[in-house]
Amino acid sequence: MSAVFTRKVNGAKWQPSKSLAPGEVSADAVTADLRTTDNELSFWACSSNDEAELRETVLALATGGDRLDKMDVAWIEREAVHAAQLTIQETPGHANTPVESLKGRHVDVAKLDVARLGIVAGLIHAAVSAEKKQWRRFARSEVLAVVVAAVRSGRVAIDTLKDELRKDVERAVLSDK
Amino acid sequence: MRLAKVEGLGTKRATPSNYLELVWDASRPQFVLEAGSIGEGPEARAVKETMLKLRKEMTEPSIVSNEAESDFRSILGQIDAEPVEDGKRHPAETAMASFAKIHGTAALPMFAASWSPLVGDSRKAALLRLLGRCPLLTARERKALLVSGLESDDVEVRDAAVQAAELWEDAAAAALLRAHRETVPWLAAYIEQVAKSIAG
Numbered sequence: 202m203s204a205v206f207t208r209k210v211n212g213a214k215w216q217p218s219k220s221l222a223p224g225e226v227s228a229d230a231v232t233a234d235l236r237t238t239d240n241e242l243s244f245w246a247c248s249s250n251d252e253a254e255l256r257e258t259v260l261a262l263a264t265g266g267d268r269l270d271k272m273d274v275a276w277i278e279r280e281a282v283h284a285a286q287l288t289i290q291e292t293p294g295h296a297n298t299p300v301e302s303l304k305g306r307h308v309d310v311a312k313l314d315v316a317r318l319g320i321v322a323g324l325i326h327a328a329v330s331a332e333k334k335q336w337r338r339f340a341r342s343e344v345l346a347v348v349v350a351a352v353r354s355g356r357v358a359i360d361t362l363k364d365e366l367r368k369d370v371e372r373a374v375l376s377d378k
Numbered sequence: 379m380r381l382a383k384v385e386g387l388g389t390k391r392a393t394p395s396n397y398l399e400l401v402w403d404a405s406r407p408q409f410v411l412e413a414g415s416i417g418e419g420p421e422a423r424a425v426k427e428t429m430l431k432l433r434k435e436m437t438e439p440s441i442v443s444n445e446a447e448s449d450f451r452s453i454l455g456q457i458d459a460e461p462v463e464d465g466k467r468h469p470a471e472t473a474m475a476s477f478a479k480i481h482g483t484a485a486l487p488m489f490a491a492s493w494s495p496l497v498g499d500s501r502k503a504a505l506l507r508l509l510g511r512c513p514l515l516t517a518r519e520r521k522a523l524l525v526s527g528l529e530s531d532d533v534e535v536r537d538a539a540v541q542a543a544e545l546w547e548d549a550a551a552a553a554l555l556r557a558h559r560e561t562v563p564w565l566a567a568y569i570e571q572v573a574k575s576i577a578g
Contacts, residue, residue, distance in 0.1 A: 209464065212564065213503070213537040229500055233461035266465030268511075271541055271568075273464070338564060340571045341544050365467070 205276040205335075206244035206289075206308065207258040208325070210234045212273035212336055215329035226319075226326045235322055241309040242321060243295060250276045250335065257303060259339050259347045264357055265297035268365045272344050275336040277324045285320045288312045299361035300351065349373045446481045453477060454497070457504045470508055478514045486512070487519045502530070503538035510542030520546050521554065528558045537565055544572045552577035 214230040217223060235242060245261055247254040258274050282289060288311045296307035310321060328335035339347070348370050351357040359367055359374070456470040478486055486509060497505065506527050509515065515523075520542070527539020543551040555573040560566035 211461075211464070213534040216533050216562070219499075219532070233463075236461075263465060267467040268465060270464035271544060338568055340568065340575065342571075342575045366465075 203249065204279045205247050205250050205254075206279060206282060206310075207247050207250075207255065207274050207276045208234075208242075208244050209258075209262050210273050210275045210325060210329065210336065212275070212329055212338060215275075215326055226322050230326070231318070231322045235318060235325070237313055237318065240313045241290075241292075241295075241311045242313060242318070243292075244308050244310060245303075246279075246291075246306045246308050247276065255337055255339075256347050257306070259344055260351050260357075261296065261298040261300055261303040261306065263344050263348050263366075264299050264351070264362060266366060267363045269341055269345055269348075269369045271341045272339045273336055274339065275325055275328045277328050277335065281324055282310070285317075285324070287317060287320065300357055302356065345369065345373055446477075446485055449473070449477050449481065450485075453505075454501060457501060457508070462504045462507045468508060468511075471511055474508055474512050475514065478512065483514045483516060483519060487515065487523050499530070499532040499535050502527075503532070503534040506535065506538035506542050510538075510545035515546075517548060517550065520548055521551065524551055524554055528554070533562050533565060536560070536562075537568070540565070540569050540572055543576065547576050549576055549578055 211230070211234055214227060214233055218225070218227045218229075221227060245258045247258060255274050255276070259272055262272060262274075263269070290309045290311045291305075291307075292309045293304040293307050295309060296304040298304065298307075310317075313321070327333055348357065348362075348366075352359050352370060352374055359370060362370060453470050453473050456468070456473055460469060462468050462470075474486060506523060509523060524539050524543050527535055527542070530536050530539070540555065543555060552573040555569050555576075558569060560569055
């Protein structure tokens with residue numbers, strides 16, 4: 202399996218739209234899921250797209266969040282990103298997660314102008330398509346299980362989680378004891 | 379009985395409470411579609427016309443207070459300004475809670491389910507996802523929203539309805555989810571997962 206870059210998306214937004222021709226990329230999906238900061242877009246590097254690696258992305262993203270929801274993770278091959286001549290920067294300092302061991306996985310696709318953002322959108326769109334199926338939905342219960350396992354193993358200190366999320370995780374940790 | 383109730387409302391003029399009673403007593407918020415399914419004869423056409431007239435009245439701003447409509451528009455504005463993101467709080471959550479306190483919990487689902495011209499599919503989906511985060515809704519209101527969402531021909535709206543059901547953790551919704559025939563494979567798998575999870 203090849204190395205990939207993963208990113209949280211809203212899978213439903215990337216589905217074929219009634220108002221667009223087949224293959225066209227929904228602007229709603231782009232403006233909702235690919236919002237840049239400083240012309241950069243956040244991704245997480247994974248050695249492959251296997252389940253364990255995708256769960257690492259879920260852990261990084263979920264623990265950096267405010268609350269517990271389902272999560273859709275899409276992945277694009279590193280080779281495709283390099284072939285598109287997109288600029289990748291390793292940016293552990295931009296990682297919004299309390300999980301120290303995962304910060305080193307954070308990368309930004311940088312120097313994005315509209316054309317290059319369009320290329321990223323095309324890659325994500327292809328990834329979420331029915332043909333490629335390069336995305337995986339984690340139900341809320343699965344996201345919770347990932348975080349709870351990390352708390353139990355000591356990878357995440359529960360007091361580093363934001364209030365609403367922490368309460369849900371605490372309840373789950375206690376109820377399973 | 380249901381039709382008599384509709385005709386009664388038609389002659390009285392719909393109010394938010396009558397509207398909700400009309401929609402939710404039948405446990406299907408889209409009466410227009412319901413009427414269309416009873417046949418194609420003259421009686422069915424007459425009923426359908428009444429439904430369409432009522433629907434038009436119900437989605438007109440006059441059936442709710444100007445203040446409620448204005449507050450609802452404000453929520454939509456917040457949704458437009460910032461997409462609803464998994465794992466992140468959204469500014470409209472606070473506005474929704476405030477709206478529910480001022481105008482009653484019934485008002486929010488009414489707006490969301492009335493298929494008002496204000497609300498396109500993308501906004502409907504965002505509203506449903508946010509309503510999933512709203513702890514104030516009654517079981518009846520949640521059920522109506524779920525049924526309404528699942529009936530949509532838009533996959534994002536159906537998905538949002540299932541996400542809301544997952545957040546409500548309402549065991550009663552499991553049967554509704556299992557009864558739904560989903561054509562999109564990934565959503566069908568998610569529905570099964572959620573049904574299993576909330577059934578306990």
